[in-house]
Amino acid sequence: MTDTTHKSAVPKATSERVKTAVPTPAPAPRRARVWRGLTPWLFLLAPLAFLITFTYAPIANMLAYSFTDWDGVSPELHYTGVGNYTELFTRPDLFEVFWVSGYYLAASVVQIIAALYFATVLSFDVRFRNFFKGLLFFPYLINGVAIGFVFLYFFQDGGTLDSVLALFGHHSDHAWLGTPVSANISLAGVSVWRYLGLNFVLFLGAIQSIPGELYEAAELDGANRWHQFRHIIAPGIKPVLTLTVILSVSGSLSAFDIPYIMTGGATGTETFVIQTVKLAFQFNKTGLASAAAVVLLLIILLVTWIQRRLVPDEKVDLV
Numbered sequence: 001m002t003d004t005t006h007k008s009a010v011p012k013a014t015s016e017r018v019k020t021a022v023p024t025p026a027p028a029p030r031r032a033r034v035w036r037g038l039t040p041w042l043f044l045l046a047p048l049a050f051l052i053t054f055t056y057a058p059i060a061n062m063l064a065y066s067f068t069d070w071d072g073v074s075p076e077l078h079y080t081g082v083g084n085y086t087e088l089f090t091r092p093d094l095f096e097v098f099w100v101s102g103y104y105l106a107a108s109v110v111q112i113i114a115a116l117y118f119a120t121v122l123s124f125d126v127r128f129r130n131f132f133k134g135l136l137f138f139p140y141l142i143n144g145v146a147i148g149f150v151f152l153y154f155f156q157d158g159g160t161l162d163s164v165l166a167l168f169g170h171h172s173d174h175a176w177l178g179t180p181v182s183a184n185i186s187l188a189g190v191s192v193w194r195y196l197g198l199n200f201v202l203f204l205g206a207i208q209s210i211p212g213e214l215y216e217a218a219e220l221d222g223a224n225r226w227h228q229f230r231h232i233i234a235p236g237i238k239p240v241l242t243l244t245v246i247l248s249v250s251g252s253l254s255a256f257d258i259p260y261i262m263t264g265g266a267t268g269t270e271t272f273v274i275q276t277v278k279l280a281f282q283f284n285k286t287g288l289a290s291a292a293a294v295v296l297l298l299i300i301l302l303v304t305w306i307q308r309r310l311v312p313d314e315k316v317d318l319v
Contacts, residue, residue: 059297062290062293062294063290063294065077065286065290066084066287066290066291067079067081067082067084067287068080068287071284071285071286071287072280072281072286073284080287084287084288084290085295087288088291094275097270097272097274097275098253098272100184100255100259100268100270100271100272101252101255101271103184103185103187103188104187104188104191104251104252104255104271106188107188107189107191107192107252108249108251108252111192111195111196112241112244112248114192115200116199116203118132118196118200119203119204119207123204123208123233124225133200133204136196136197136200137197137198137201139196139197140194140195140197140198140201141197144194144257144258144261145257145261147190147194147261148190148257148258148262149261151186151258151262155186155262157175177262177263177267178267179267179268180268180269183263183268183269184269187258187262187263187269190262191251194258199244199248202240202243202244203237203241203244206237206239207236209236210232210233210236214232215228215232218231218232242311245307246304246307246308249304249307250300253272253296253300253303254271254273254296254300255271255273256271256273256277259274260274265278272292272296275292276296277289279292
């Protein structure tokens with residue numbers, strides 16, 4: 001019995017010596033550690049350079065110009081303090097153009113509702129759904145200048161819209177871009193047609209990221225499409241819905257290309273951005289235009305902050 005105990009003790013001691021004999025890995029050289037820490041920044045070097053050059057540097061210049069009376073041509077700059085901001089807030093005509101943004105804001109509501117509806121319908125098994133997906137997203141791929149010219153002929157007197165209405169027996173002599181109300185409604189409708197595809201794709205991607213097992217379980221429980229939308233889809237796409245609202249509000253306040261191409265701001269369709277561009281390049285008041293651009297940026301940031309406070313992000317866990 002003693003011999004057996006002695007034999008069993010030998011392998012145990014040997015294994016302990018083997019474990020202690022395994023060498024520990026040597027620390028990496030200092031140069032390798034430095035390169036390892038610098039590697040992510042080397043990949044970020046080019047994007048950060050472009051971001052600073054084409055985003056933050058122009059914003060800093062715009063902020064500096066807003067305190068001067070620069071005309072955009074002269075090499076001399078005269079510091080005027082907050083004179084441009086005082087003029088901007090004491091002239092009601094410079095802020096009256098914000099009322100035009102109300103048309104685009106209302107159009108954004110229609111746009112979000114329509115995009116959410118089509119995304120919900122086409123997320124299920126519907127015939128020709130790929131065709132309809134491409135049809136809805138296609139307008140967003142077209143250049144804004146081309147869209148402006150196309151719809152300029154569409155809304156002109158005797159144009160495409162009047163010709164289509166004449167086919168149904170309605171002969172209208174109404175100038176669609178002739179009055180402020182009809183012109184702004186027409187331009188807002190064009191913006192809905194153009195940007196519907198972007199919101200549609202965002203909603204569709206969010207809906208398709210929801211696990212399919214939830215729909216199957218809901219169908220087993222007898223839930224119809226409305227119940228699935230209310231209890232599964234709506235909570236699941238809440239972060240994307242918040243994003244689209246922010247984009248829609250900022251886009252409504254900064255509408256430019258479609259009204260500028262189609263009317264040039266005439267007939268009561270001038271937006272705040274069109275007015276800013278005219279101040280800078282038509283009236284050579286670059287300092288005042290820079291102040292207007294800074295105010296618009298602050299308004300958009302303020303609206304975004306308020307919206308984020310009212311509807312904070314919440315972690316969605318549907319599983």
